[in-house]
Amino acid sequence: MEQGVLLAQELxxxxxxxxxxxxxxxxxxxxxxxxxxxxxxxxxxxxVRETFESCTFKYLSRDLNVVAHELAQLARRNESSCMWKGVSPPVVSMLVQKD
Known part of the structure; x- marks a missing residue:
């Protein structure tokens, strides 16, 4: 979540x-x-939240966001985090199509 708000602020x-x-x-x-x-x-x-006009944090069941869950598992397996801007890794495209 911290990286998410920082990215939103950067953008x-x-x-x-x-x-x-x-x-x-x-x-x-x-x-x-x-x-x-x-x-x-x-x-x-x-x-950081205070810098936005509106910033909402919502719970979303893992079952409703398979792509995010799979990306988190990928980061966990690789013991690293990655960020893609403007492009996405092939695994994301595949998961989005399934979703």
Missing amino acids: QLSLVILESDALAVIQAINDNSTGSDLGHILQGIQL
Whole structure:
């Protein structure tokens, strides 16, 4: 979520909706719960959130976003994160077609 808000800010978006299948994370962000172990990250998200005209965080069941789930699993297997701007890896195209 932190990388998502930072990317949206970098792209100079003003109306942002970020979705995740991590219900606890979405609840923590929406409740402004900064007292946990991840409090410093949540505070950073809140600071960036204020720069948008509108910034909404929504829970989305994993079953409803197979592409995001598969990308997360790919990053987990590779122990890295990647970002594609303007292009997408072949696995994404395949998953979008299935979805």
